[in-house]
Amino acid sequence: MQSNKTIKGRGAQKNTPNKFLQHIYEMREDFLEFCRHEGEEPESNKTQYIPIFPKTIVNKVDSPDVGMLYSMNPYQGCEHGCIYCYARNTHEYWGYSAGLDFERRILVKKSAPELLEAKIKHKKWVAQTIVLSGNTDCYQPAEQKFEITRKCLEVFLKYRHPVGIITKNAVILRDLDILKELNAHQLVGVNISITSLSEKTRRKLEPRTASIQKKLKTIKVLSENNIPVNAMLAPMIPGINSHELLKLAKAVSEHGALSFGFTVVRLNGAIGQIFSDWIKKAMPDRAEKVLHLIQDCHGGSINDSRFGLRTRGEGKIADQIHDMAKLARQRYFKGRVFPALNHELHEQYKNGQMKLF
Structure with missing residues (x-):
């Protein structure tokens, strides 16, 4: 059983069973009562960083509606704790829960830069944009400690290879020097995720991400340095x-x-x-309404795996969201174009330096 006490600084409020494991771990009420009596916490809320040693780092993306061909993730799990994050399910592949484990047990791939270098130096590799954070945020808090993402950007620059970045953390500005060098060769595009203009909502949905003002400042600083930025206003949650x-x-x-x-x-x-x-604890007054609105967008279910429809939604509510997006593009983005990245330079730099002939 779970304690009713809110776990501060986390999105998920419990660990859900891992569908790949035979046994289910749960805390008994008598143990929780003992902890309350003794004034002890039943489990640590501290983040653990666990090194892992993958054989490869670049993943081919087979899903036809994701919008990228290749991705890489220096970290598995994410301390940002976004309650809606689709990447939570992947933590089960590692033997953990998609709930609190996803936020508190961060798997660290220290060998990512070397694996990336080996991949893009391979004689059969033809440059395609590789997206950092196709799954979990490459600038989550762990990056300040391990700097794996920065080292990967240095590899992309060395070999003049195009890279896309998705993040909701202002820590990306730490690497402005490398981003400017990459952008000088049209090799980088940045996607900044921002889901609300309300700090109250932001703190509930994604407790350990950058504040709204920091996210907007990040967009401004990158743009002032001519680094192309696409804003990810995602996900749109009806009723929130x-x-x-x-x-x-x-x-x-x-x-x-x-x-x-x-x-x-x-x-x-x-x-x-x-x-x-989470929503029954964080927003009890509108929990059922929000869940029903989500169902209305997915044929009566909150679960939707249909390619093409799963991220677009359907029905009147989804149509209203799409109409607002169409109007927003006409009003605020007319004449603006996000540039294509340069795939032509890499072949000349595969050995780490430009070929003269």
Whole structure:
């Protein structure tokens, strides 16, 4: 059983069972009562960093509606704790829960820069944009300690290879020097995720991400340095933040974003359990309404795996969100274009230096 005490600084409020494991771990009520009596915490809320040693780091993305061909993730799990995060389910592959484990047990791939270098130096590799954070945020708090993402960016620069970045953390500005060098060769594009203009909402949805003002400042600083920025206004959750889409689009446009994208929230796998438990604790007055609105966007279910529809949604509510996005593009992004990245330079730099002939 779970304690009713709110776990501060975390999105998920419990660990859900791992579908790949035979046994289920749960805390008995008598143990929780003992902890309350003794004034002790039943478990540590401290983040653990666990080194792992993968054989490869670049992943081919087979899903036809994701918008990228290759991705890489220096970390598995994410301390940001976004309650809606689709990446939570992948933590089960490592033997952990998609709930609190996803936020508290961060798997660290210290060999990522070397694995990346070996991949893009391979004679059969043809340059394609590799996206950092296709799954979990490459600038989550762990990056300040390990600096794996920075080292990977140095590899991309050395070999003049195009790289995309997705993040919701202002720590990316630490690497402005490398980003400017990459951008001088049209080798980098940045996607900044921002889901609300309300700090109260932001803290509930994604407790350990950068503040809204820091996110907007990040967009502005990158844009002032001519680094192309796309804002990810995602996910749109009806009843929580979908009504903000126009204001969000206006704000990111005013801070220099060249484009924006969005998705309609879906709650696949364990995320359905985690989100439902969270919203009943965080927003009890509107929990059932929000869950029903999400169902209305996905044919009566909060779970949707249909390619093409799973991130777009369907029905009247989803149509309203798409209409707002269309209006936002006409009002705030007319004439703006997010540039294509340069795939032509890499072949000349495969040996780490430009060929003369």
